[in-house]
Amino acid sequence: MQQNGPGDITIMQCQTLGQEAVAIADFIADLVDNQGYAPEEILVLAQRRSVGNPIHEALTGRNIPSKSYYQEGALKSHAAQERLAILNLQ
Amino acid sequence: VNPQDRIALRWLLGSGSADFRAAGYAKIRAGCEQIGMTPWDLMTSLADGGLQIANTHHLLAGFTAIRNEILQLGQANNVQEFVERWLGEQVEADRAFQVLARELSASAESAAGLLEALIAAVSLPDIPPDVTEVRIMSLHKSKGLSSPVVIIAGCVEGLLPTAPDVEASLAEREAELEEQRRLFFVGLTRVKAMPGDNKPGVLVLTSSRSMSLADALKSGIRPAHVQYGRAVVHTSRFIRELGPAAPTPVAG
Numbered sequence: 014m015q016q017n018g019p020g021d022i023t024i025m026q027c028q029t030l031g032q033e034a035v036a037i038a039d040f041i042a043d044l045v046d047n048q049g050y051a052p053e054e055i056l057v058l059a060q061r062r063s064v065g066n067p068i069h070e071a072l073t074g075r076n077i078p079s080k081s082y083y084q085e086g087a088l089k090s091h092a093a094q095e096r097l098a099i100l101n102l103q
Numbered sequence: 104v105n106p107q108d109r110i111a112l113r114w115l116l117g118s119g120s121a122d123f124r125a126a127g128y129a130k131i132r133a134g135c136e137q138i139g140m141t142p143w144d145l146m147t148s149l150a151d152g153g154l155q156i157a158n159t160h161h162l163l164a165g166f167t168a169i170r171n172e173i174l175q176l177g178q179a180n181n182v183q184e185f186v187e188r189w190l191g192e193q194v195e196a197d198r199a200f201q202v203l204a205r206e207l208s209a210s211a212e213s214a215a216g217l218l219e220a221l222i223a224a225v226s227l228p229d230i231p232p233d234v235t236e237v238r239i240m241s242l243h244k245s246k247g248l249s250s251p252v253v254i255i256a257g258c259v260e261g262l263l264p265t266a267p268d269v270e271a272s273l274a275e276r277e278a279e280l281e282e283q284r285r286l287f288f289v290g291l292t293r294v295k296a297m298p299g300d301n302k303p304g305v306l307v308l309t310s311s312r313s314m315s316l317a318d319a320l321k322s323g324i325r326p327a328h329v330q331y332g333r334a335v336v337h338t339s340r341f342i343r344e345l346g347p348a349a350p351t352p353v354a355g
Contacts, residue, residue, distance in 0.1 A: 030313075050305075
């Protein structure tokens with residue numbers, strides 16, 4: 014990764030998924046408010062919407078613009094999640 | 104698409120219950136380990152009267168409904184008929200899901216193909232070239248992007264990597280694990296410093312020790328164990344594999 018330039022790596026462990034979302038949002042708020050990074054220069058990668066959404070909500074609560082790219086709404090309802098689980102079992 | 108999918112079955116059986124029917128399912132799990140059966144096969148025996156386990160009647164009622172629906176779906180003559188039965192009236196109010204599922208079913212050749220297309224669609228929507236927000240997306244979707252700050256969240260076993268398919272061969276499991284390791288590397292390499300703007304690269308890898316059982320099952324995460332109704336998960340092996348050069352974890 015040296016060709017990608019200088020930088021720092023941080024490994025953060027939290028007690029709960031909720032605390033993880035809060036810690037990430039606080040970290041991003043510090044980057045935006047104090048370190049000169051623009052929101053569009055920040056990429057949050059999470060394999061599931063259930064992990065990404067609490068981060069999205071925590072950022073919204075800090076007035077930091079964010080957008081989730083998990084085709085929100087399509088699997089939001091309980092009925093839709095149930096249909097997907099049934100399809101998994103078919 | 105797998106009738107032995109333990110996570111989907113567990114989610115469906117617990118769905119609608121405040122504690123996800125944890126006590127009853129613990130009895131089912133104990134029965135599975137004692138007899139050496141999968142949850143699906145054990146519950147089939149319970150439903151058919153071949154076995155009896157006390158205090159599992161709620162789970163059994165749920166399982167019977169699930170099994171009946173699976174049998175009915177299996178009798179569909181083609182994908183379109185399958186989709187009509189599968190969607191039924193239950194998601195009438197869920198327009199977004201219904202539209203997406205019907206749209207994808209037009210080009211799907213099987214239930215498995217439809218499932219694959221649905222998963223791809225919900226995780227790979229298009230990203231416009233000009234953005235002004237923090238972007239939150241899957242690792243798959245990040246391919247081709249770069250940014251001075253990259254945060255990979257949810258680095259836990261069961262999610263990154265996902266739990267292996269119990270039906271897969273050892274070679275298939277290893278291939279899948281390697282594919283996910285490659286995907287993790289894709290995420291790591293999205294970070295790119297902007298030295299001209301005095302912005303070094305920032306890479307953050309985060310994980311948590313527990314989450315609600317509902318969140319875990321909804322995300323397809325098989326927890327290391329369940330404690331007081333919460334799913335306990337372990338930090339991803341991919342972080343451990345970074346080796347001694349990796350920084351010491353900090354508490355979030």
